[in-house]
Amino acid sequence: MLRLSKLTDYATVILSFMARDKAQVHAAMEIAAVTGIALPTVSKIMKLLVNADVLISTRGAKGGYALARIPEKISVATVISALEGPIALTECSISQQGCEQASGCDIRGNWNLINQTINNALESVTLADLIRPAAMPEEVLIPVASLYR
Amino acid sequence: MLRLSKLTDYATVILSFMARDKAQVHAAMEIAAVTGIALPTVSKIMKLLVNADVLISTRGAKGGYALARIPEKISVATVISALEGPIALTECSISQQGCEQASGCDIRGNWNLINQTINNALESVTLADLIRPAAMPEEVLIPVASLYR
DNA sequence: ATAATTGAGGACTATTTTAGTACTATTTAA
DNA sequence: TTAAATAGTACTAAAATAGTCCTCAATTAT
Numbered sequence: 252m253l254r255l256s257k258l259t260d261y262a263t264v265i266l267s268f269m270a271r272d273k274a275q276v277h278a279a280m281e282i283a284a285v286t287g288i289a290l291p292t293v294s295k296i297m298k299l300l301v302n303a304d305v306l307i308s309t310r311g312a313k314g315g316y317a318l319a320r321i322p323e324k325i326s327v328a329t330v331i332s333a334l335e336g337p338i339a340l341t342e343c344s345i346s347q348q349g350c351e352q353a354s355g356c357d358i359r360g361n362w363n364l365i366n367q368t369i370n371n372a373l374e375s376v377t378l379a380d381l382i383r384p385a386a387m388p389e390e391v392l393i394p395v396a397s398l399y400r
Numbered sequence: 401m402l403r404l405s406k407l408t409d410y411a412t413v414i415l416s417f418m419a420r421d422k423a424q425v426h427a428a429m430e431i432a433a434v435t436g437i438a439l440p441t442v443s444k445i446m447k448l449l450v451n452a453d454v455l456i457s458t459r460g461a462k463g464g465y466a467l468a469r470i471p472e473k474i475s476v477a478t479v480i481s482a483l484e485g486p487i488a489l490t491e492c493s494i495s496q497q498g499c500e501q502a503s504g505c506d507i508r509g510n511w512n513l514i515n516q517t518i519n520n521a522l523e524s525v526t527l528a529d530l531i532r533p534a535a536m537p538e539e540v541l542i543p544v545a546s547l548y549r
Numbered sequence: 550a551t552a553a554t555t556g557a558g559g560a561c562t563a564t565t566t567t568a569g570t571a572c573t574a575t576t577t578a579a
Numbered sequence: 580t581t582a583a584a585t586a587g588t589a590c591t592a593a594a595a596t597a598g599t600c601c602t603c604a605a606t607t608a609t
Binding site for chain 1: 582583584585586587595
């Protein structure tokens with residue numbers, strides 16, 4: 252599958268919690284307790300999200316992390332690239348250099364198109380969409396007959 | 401970044417070569433020689449592509465591999481899932497079971513939406529598109545001034 | 550028929566990546 | 580000034596991936 256790292260997965264869980272909870276500031280320890288993710292791992296993720304301007308940190312006593320802006324303005328693409336770097340399927344799409352695979356790599360330009368499409372898809376989904384009650388289409392579509400087996 | 405495995409990358413290179421070359425049948429050894437990928441690795445990739453009905457194999461002397469259909473009918477999505485399994489960003493989107501992350505995972509339904517979008521993007525691009533001379537937009541957009549530095 | 554050529558399948562190993570941990574420094578409120 | 584909190588860095592362990600090798604099966608040419 253098209254892998255996302257576990258850290259990215261955790262990040263969405265953490266951000267969802269923060270977006271749902273009214274409190275503005277959350278300490279790393281509190282988040283670790285609520286989500287069940289180990290504290291050092293939470294810290295690591297928070298640091299990356301701060302660097303990507305998704306979160307704002309406050310040090311010292313009563314410090315903690317807060318969303319840098321409203322959930323509607325935080326795209327999934329931003330979160331993913333904060334954790335994994337630029338969103339692209341192939342190395343060469345990032346490096347601007349092309350690859351050294353001498354024979355048979357005129358493919359690059361076209362990969363860019365694909366990457367762009369995927370990027371657009373991820374840009375269009377925000378944190379607010381993620382915490383919205385899910386549509387759960389597959390459950391709606393289960394044929395009634397299957398309930399009687 | 402949203403990683404594709406190296407094997408998938410190789411697969412696109414191999415398939416591009418095969419789609420461009422007039423000859424119908426290519427032995428694994430020939431492909432290894434042309435692409436510079438080690439023979440055992442080529443074999444491994446070919447095996448997966450045969451199982452996914454992207455290639456057809458012929459054993460024995462004068463045997464080899466041929467595309468199962470015209471490049472226009474081979475989607476990038478097919479190739480990727482042949483090498484990496486189902487296209488999805490999160491585990492839970494595949495397993496149909498949801499995850500055990502007790503607190504805070506109502507996200508699933510929405511991830512499905514994202515995965516679907518990405519899948520559509522990859523379905524819409526074919527091998528034929530990949531070997532088409534690339535548009536190379538970034539080269540076109542270089543300001544002329546930059547040539548004089 | 551038989552030998553040569555080519556793919557199929559599976560098991561194994563090594564490498565790389567990722568996850569997770571620990572420790573130390575820095576900042577700020579009480 | 581002390582306690583509470585994040586920042587940063589380096590290290591370790593585990594898991595995933597890539598790559599190799601070996602044996603078996605099939606086909607064709609001699």
